[in-house]
Amino acid sequence: xxxxxxxxxxxxxxxxxAVDGLTFxxxxxxxxxxxxxNGAGKSTTMRLVLGLDRPTxxxxxIGGRPYAEIDEPLxxxxxxxxxxxxxxxxxxxxxxxxxxxxxxxPARRVDDVLEQAGxxxxxxxxxxxxSLGMRQRLGIAAALLGDPEVVMLDEPSNGLDPEGIxxxxxxxxxxxxxxxxxxxxxxxxxxxxxxxxxxxVLGKGRLLADTGMREFIEEWTTPRVRLRTTDDVRLxxxxxxxxxxPVADDDGRWTVEGARVEDIGPLTAExxxxxxxxxxxxxxxxxxYLALTAGEAEYTAPRPTAAVQEV
Amino acid sequence: MSSFAPVxxxxxxxxxxxxxxxxxxxxxxxxxxxxxxLMCATLSAEDTSEAGFDPVRASFFxxxxxxxxxxxxxxxxxxxxxxxxxxxxxLTAVPRRGLFxxxxxxxxxxxxxxxxxxxxxxxxxxxxxxxxxLGVGIGEPGALRSVxxxxxxxxxxxLFAAGLAAVLRSAPAVMGFLxxxxxxxxxxxxxxxxxxxxxxxLPDRAGQQILLxxxxxxxxxxxxxxxxxxxVAAALWVGGRRLMRRDA
Numbered sequence: 380x381x382x383x384x385x386x387x388x389x390x391x392x393x394x395x396x397a398v399d400g401l402t403f404x405x406x407x408x409x410x411x412x413x414x415x416x417n418g419a420g421k422s423t424t425m426r427l428v429l430g431l432d433r434p435t436x437x438x439x440x441i442g443g444r445p446y447a448e449i450d451e452p453l454x455x456x457x458x459x460x461x462x463x464x465x466x467x468x469x470x471x472x473x474x475x476x477x478x479x480x481x482x483x484x485p486a487r488r489v490d491d492v493l494e495q496a497g498x499x500x501x502x503x504x505x506x507x508x509x510s511l512g513m514r515q516r517l518g519i520a521a522a523l524l525g526d527p528e529v530v531m532l533d534e535p536s537n538g539l540d541p542e543g544i545x546x547x548x549x550x551x552x553x554x555x556x557x558x559x560x561x562x563x564x565x566x567x568x569x570x571x572x573x574x575x576x577x578x579x580v581l582g583k584g585r586l587l588a589d590t591g592m593r594e595f596i597e598e599w600t601t602p603r604v605r606l607r608t609t610d611d612v613r614l615x616x617x618x619x620x621x622x623x624x625p626v627a628d629d630d631g632r633w634t635v636e637g638a639r640v641e642d643i644g645p646l647t648a649e650x651x652x653x654x655x656x657x658x659x660x661x662x663x664x665x666x667x668y669l670a671l672t673a674g675e676a677e678y679t680a681p682r683p684t685a686a687v688q689e690v
Numbered sequence: 691m692s693s694f695a696p697v698x699x700x701x702x703x704x705x706x707x708x709x710x711x712x713x714x715x716x717x718x719x720x721x722x723x724x725x726x727x728l729m730c731a732t733l734s735a736e737d738t739s740e741a742g743f744d745p746v747r748a749s750f751f752x753x754x755x756x757x758x759x760x761x762x763x764x765x766x767x768x769x770x771x772x773x774x775x776x777x778x779x780x781l782t783a784v785p786r787r788g789l790f791x792x793x794x795x796x797x798x799x800x801x802x803x804x805x806x807x808x809x810x811x812x813x814x815x816x817x818x819x820x821x822x823x824l825g826v827g828i829g830e831p832g833a834l835r836s837v838x839x840x841x842x843x844x845x846x847x848x849l850f851a852a853g854l855a856a857v858l859r860s861a862p863a864v865m866g867f868l869x870x871x872x873x874x875x876x877x878x879x880x881x882x883x884x885x886x887x888x889x890x891x892l893p894d895r896a897g898q899q900i901l902l903x904x905x906x907x908x909x910x911x912x913x914x915x916x917x918x919x920x921x922v923a924a925a926l927w928v929g930g931r932r933l934m935r936r937d938a
Contacts (some may be wrong), residue, residue: 426937426938429781429782429785430781430785431778431781431782431937431938432937432938433937446785447785447786449785450693451693451696452782452783452785453782453783458782460778460779460782461775461778463774463775464774464775464776464777464778464779465774465776465779466704466708466770466771466773466774466776467773467774468708468709468710469707469708470707473703473707476703476707477700477703477704477707478700478779478783480696480699480700480703481693481696481697481700481783481784482696482783483696521779
């Protein structure tokens with residue numbers, strides 16, 4: 380089984396650190412979501428893994444070897460970096476044939492991936508006539524060409540229509556289920572939440588989190604319960620007694636932070652408080668991510684007060 | 691290295707699948723032949739009776755036009771990789787950059803040589819026929835050398851453009867530099883500095899010595915081609931360094 384190992388990876392561009400001491404592993408059989416705002420270093424990291432850029436220090440290996448030392452790499456690693464990276468005057472089929480030839484992949488496989496990516500009908504049109512969504516599909520077809528055990532996709536759903544987004548989500552899950560190591564970058568939380576098992580989160584080139592999706596959400600959010608009753612006075616008294624802090628909302632509901640329905644339901648039943656509505660709020664990846672980056676922003680952002688003092 | 695053949699195949703498909711590159715290659719044959727035959731067919735008695743008249747050279751007159759097409763082909767084949775960042779995908783498929791560069795230059799160079807030799811043979815046969823009684827056969831001293839030399843010259847000019855394209859990463863930039871440099875510079879300076887000098891060491895001047903029956907400059911056919919080879923090697927070396935050292 381092949382994994383991607385990034386160790387103390389650093390890349391400087393003109394004194395600015397795009398990637399700063401990054402260490403993480405992308406394991407087979409899982410989809411690893413690669414999260415971070417634009418400019419956090421996700422694409423740079425992928426370029427370093429693929430040997431397109433040279434690291435300032437540190438290493439990135441696939442199955443223990445630097446990418447450039449892999450023979451016929453398309454048979455082992457499939458990557459989509461930039462859907463625009465193609466010669467526009469070529470047809471989609473020729474684009475894939477050229478790539479297939481480098482790794483002696485049979486021409487039949489080109490037809491297969493064109494079919495899989497849903498662009499078989501446009502295969503003989505020039506790439507410059509493709510929409511962004513079609514170019515993304517062509518890029519994904521290219522990544523799948525060699526049936527690789529490692530797949531890296533940079534913002535694959537960029538430009539895809541809703542149908543395409545569902546397709547890519549399913550496909551990514553399936554690739555991991557087949558035992559491949561899959562790294563998918565995105566700056567969209569809900570999308571990442573829909574397919575990732577594991578998360579690697581970057582901020583300003585540094586590793587902010589490398590953890591399972593569930594664990595990440597649990598660590599950075601608190602559960603919450605919303606409920607409605609006919610007896611507001613007793614409800615708040617009973618809950619307060621048990622150490623909860625219910626807050627009344629404008630719409631007549633109560634919100635209890637740090638509680639689960641399993642905590643609140645039995646309590647109110649025991650006290651005989653009539654409940655009209657009781658619902659747990661599932662914390663989202665977005666909440667967790669914002670909580671993480673809020674802490675990080677406080678830590679790294681220049682302090683406005685200091686600036687004022689200087690003046 | 692075991693993986694050279696697949697990469698060669700891939701580079702061959704790259705050229706075959708882009709219309710502009712095929713057209714540029716076809717234009718080498720068509721324009722060189724057309725202008726050569728036109729020249730041979732329209733020479734006046736005054737021209738042909740001059741002391742230095744060289745019937746073999748006359749049938750390669752169109753080379754000045756054909757080499758523009760060769761420059762276009764060489765620069766498009768390499769610089770095409772840098773439009774829209776297509777080279778990212780190419781280098782992901784072939785991460786050994788030396789292998790990638792060598793394979794591309796091999797395919798570009800061999801294609802240019804094949805088309806160049808076909809061009810020069812066609813020019814010679816049709817040109818000499820157009821000259822009528824003044825025409826010579828391939829047995830004429832220097833004729834075979836000129837025919838082969840013209841093909842080699844076109845291949846070398848193509849590689850020169852390819853090497854510069856690896857440096858400049860833009861086909862228009864290569865054409866904008868090389869076409870005036872090769873055509874106008876030596877044309878203008880050639881008349882100014884009569885009797886040799888550094889002008890004779892310019893790539894086109896040096897490389898075209900091989901076409902002449904009686905070269906009178908400081909370079910003979912073989913040293914002239916050698917000088918052109920040095921120019922080409924320098925361009926390829928700088929282009930190769932840029933590819934190997936820099937981030938893609």
